[in-house]
Amino acid sequence: MHAFVAPVAVSPLVEVAFANGKPGAVVFVDHSLTPRYGCKGKGKGAAQWLQSLGLPLPAAPNRWLPLAEEGLIARLGMQEFLIDGNADVVARLQASPPPADVAAVLRQDAALELSGPGLSELLLQTCAVDFAALDLAEQPVVLTRMTGVGVTVIPGASSYRIWCDGTYGAALWESLYAVAADLPEPPAQSLHSTDRSSEHDA
Amino acid sequence: MRLPSVEREWLNRAQKIEFSFEGRPYEGYAGDSISSALWANGVRVLGRSFKYHRPRGLLSLANHDVNALFQQGGEPNIRGDARPLETGMRLTAVNTFGGGVAHDNGRFLGLLSRFLPVGFYYKAFHTKALFPLWEKVFRLTTGLGKVDFATPRKRTAKSYDFCDVLVVGGGPSGLAAACAAAKAGARVVIVEENARLGGSGVYQLGADAQRAAILEALLQQVEAADNIRVLVDHYAAGYYKDHWLPLVAHAADAPLRKMRAKSVIVASGAFEQPAVFRANDLPGVMLASAAQRLFYRYGIRPLENPLVLTANADGYRAALDMAKSGARVAAVVDLRGTHAANDLEQQVRAQNIPIHVAASVVEAVPGPGGKSVIAARVGAFADGKAAFGDLREIPCDGILMSVGWAGAANLLYQAETRMRYDDAVEQFVPEHLPEGVFACGKVNGVHTLAAKLIDGERAGAAAAVHAGFGAKGEGVEVPAEIESPSHPWPIIEHPQGKNFVDFDEDVQFKDIANAIQEGFDNIELLKRYSTSGMGPSQGKHSNMNVLRILARLTGKTPAEVGTTTARPMYHPVSMAALAGRGFSPERRTPLHGRHAALGAEWLSAGAWQRPAYYRQDGKTAQECIHAEAAAVRGGVGLIDVGTLGKLEIRGKDAAEFLERVYVSRYANLKVGMSRYAVMCDEAGVIIDDGVVARLAEDHFYFTTTTSGAAGVYAELSRLHILWKLEVTLVNHTGAYAAVNLAGQKSRAVLSRLTDLDLSGAAFPYLGVRTGEVAGIPARLLRVGFVGEWGYEIHVPATYGGALWDALMTAGAAEGIRPFGVEAQRLLRLEKGHIIIGQDSDGLTTPLDLNLHWAVKMEKPFFVGQRSLAILEKKPAKQRLVGLVFPTLPNDAREKPQECNLVIEAGEIAGRITSIAYSPTLQRHIALAFVRPARIRPGERVDIRLSSGDTLTAEVFVPPFYDPENLRQKIAD
Known part of the structure; x- marks a missing residue:
């Protein structure tokens, strides 16, 4: 029987998130390592399964709801869900094998949080969605492309959460950072979240 | 001359700006354009015409003129009408051949004009033997401005933008439209290509303070509205589907905005059209609106003693405005016999300005060197014909032309608006607008100020409703024009010519007539043959007159002739703005940093970056690749297959x-x-x-x-x-990192990291297991792409680095070595394993690749089955085989390469798809397509090398290495 030191999970942004320290008007936070779970299914399987585990369900695709205490559940399609930011819920889901008509989706996303006075301009330069026209009270989830990368976006009043395929994470971060660095003052910071309470304020 | 401050002028007289033109120093003010500053300094010759190098001054002052293009340093073709004057500008004219703009040596080309007929380019190239000569001549004599190829690359931002209602044009109707839409609650953006809002409301005043007050009230409404955003110094460069419009700024470094609107209102106004008479291109002959702009925007008296040639009320207003500027207006010459603007006529007469009706300027009389106007020759004009027998010469220093308008309908055409020719206003107007597109003001055929305001309000309200704001109201009646603002034939067929129709390309009336006579009697053909409309203005001040000439000479109506296609861009857009910042996202595996640290030489594979090989000091690429392959064959190697x-x-x-x-x-x-x-x-x-x-x-x-x-x-x-x-x-x-641990010692290495039973019996070849490797949950597949005992190990991407490190550490004693894509390609080639896309193409079937064993035709269905059943019965055209080359000396002049052709009886019989030098076999080996008759082992096929030499290779049945496939069953 081999015994190993617990392996270290590393953010897909680890090589870029600290490499950029240029001034800008946008604050970048890497949330890639927050607990996350995904599932999708055929028919009503995924929704019913999550409901049976006591999770709230957004009423329609492209909507999200907060989870009790912390974290969120986003409905990415009729039967596709993303649960993010609640370690207890994620652990419970991972410990509960899904029914036959539901498949677990391994979520190894690059996850960012963007905020700051330059955020609107950054979004305008990198994404074709009119975020300003969205009604935040409806808790929208936007699946779109940003700098050519497929992303899931939850817009908030003061910050935006963005998820993408981890293998595109570095490219997305670098492109966003390059645009942000060209925006006028005030200075940006490059942060990694160590405190889960700062994960999102969407 | 520059006047004392004019009310509402655009200048900041507190800020003087020094610049130079053609080496001479001048002074202007902040707020001046280049053209206005030069004119204010008395510079009358701003440039030379394209073909005959005739002296040219201001024509439109509206960003259309070839006459007002300048060069500064490495920046060519600066549009002087629109570019703000900047301190320290060192400007020159763009089209001179020595001697500067004043004494351009190119002026002698004008003497050759009779040898440069319409369609000269086409005719010159008709004789093939003279082609090189003409090419040299044209390259030498044509082209505007000089490109500096050392110009540094600029990174210009591009930005999306959004609004409910986009109003293109900030003139009276556009402003009224914006206010109406904003009142309904819509988010409105006004895009205005000039430095300030107002459009013609700023300068077409006829010295009438009430008209100025109306505009002022509108501007105040716009300023007070929180939901109106104004983009001045921007123009809508085109219209694209679903209300996408690129908004381009005059400022060089401003971002290109890709505006998406729910509704678009085109309030782009109209281009004033010149009259065609002899010497109508002399400096001093200009559009009346240009003179009005000079006066009201820039505080300049454009001419001291102008003559106004008109056919509408706007000309009378221009005369009044010139009188207000202090000019002595020589006369108003009206092409029409009667008109409806009696009050304006009375005001003009009250200024003691003579009015000649049913008359036309038939010729401008040039001053010395053709650089000015000293008089106008005026004759009777009726039924579209001038009487040359009794001409009156009226002294003047310039002629202001106000004979008609052409709607600035470029965006409407691009939006696929159906247009019709409205005889009442002698102009093309929208007949059927696409959904969500609206038009108002002059482009809609509405010219009277009061009517423009009503039309703007109508369009603004309707656009807001379309965007989801306000309720649909009652239909609004826009008052009809009391007389046409455009003359149907402001053209004098002067027997001595030089009556220019297109100023960009020096196209005269006779050129158009001759082109039509030569059979180019379709508007699109005529444009291309005569080159009219193909210069910097893109026909903004010539298309309408060309159209009228074509209609008259072919006995058609303007409606029957139709218009040319109005393609984007509306004005020239800099390459920097078009290119902008590009995004080409690159995909990286979780092991990217490990590869970089190991000295990876990168290879692009789709969106991915993969290590081709790892650099080793003092070794060539091939030596590195061979060393990596040898490590796998002799011990154990590790490759990232996460892609x-x-x-x-x-x-x-x-x-x-x-x-x-x-x-x-x-x-x-x-x-x-x-x-x-x-x-x-x-x-x-x-x-x-x-x-x-x-x-x-x-x-x-x-x-x-x-x-x-x-x-x-x-x-x-x-x-x-x-x-x-x-x-x-x-x-x-992207969620799984994956590596391939390959080689005879792979099992020994892996066994140190997992509790899985790795014995051949428990985990056989092609087996798949789940378990932990180095404490990481993993999926393991026993596969042998490189022909050795090996494992593909897939783990969650965030643990990819941990897995790699654990394997490298565990394999250190066995000399584990990372290997790249090139070594992998070599190793699989030795096994004869194919790569889709390299050993196959867009026509290759599994049968061509000898994969019959994998194709289960007995299944009820699979995608492609029906086609393969048909193809199976037909004779094969090609088959993939192995080739072995004779041992080549190390200093062989040329070695076979991928894509070298297989030649049989002088014809192409196939090609090499993969080739490499195998250090194991010590010769070149390849996969190649050959004809089915040549697939037997030992057949000899000829390969044509890149040089054309031939090399003979021998057909071989792969695998080249370990033909019994024993290696992938052997492990330490």
């Missing part, structure tokens, strides 16, 4: 789905085993391959090629919808 597509399918129909998608059988695949998988399209062409592993009865994990992953997943998703099978498909390509 492979990694898909998962779950559900009771999962096996059935795969049976339909791939050519082999998977329903009978045992849990815990994997099988090679080939995918075809409907034509039976091979499009992808990989490995299918069965994790449970209803659960499969399968791989695709690196470049095929996204396409395969998209196609499977489509088939999933089509077939409605009970499955769930998941794309885990």
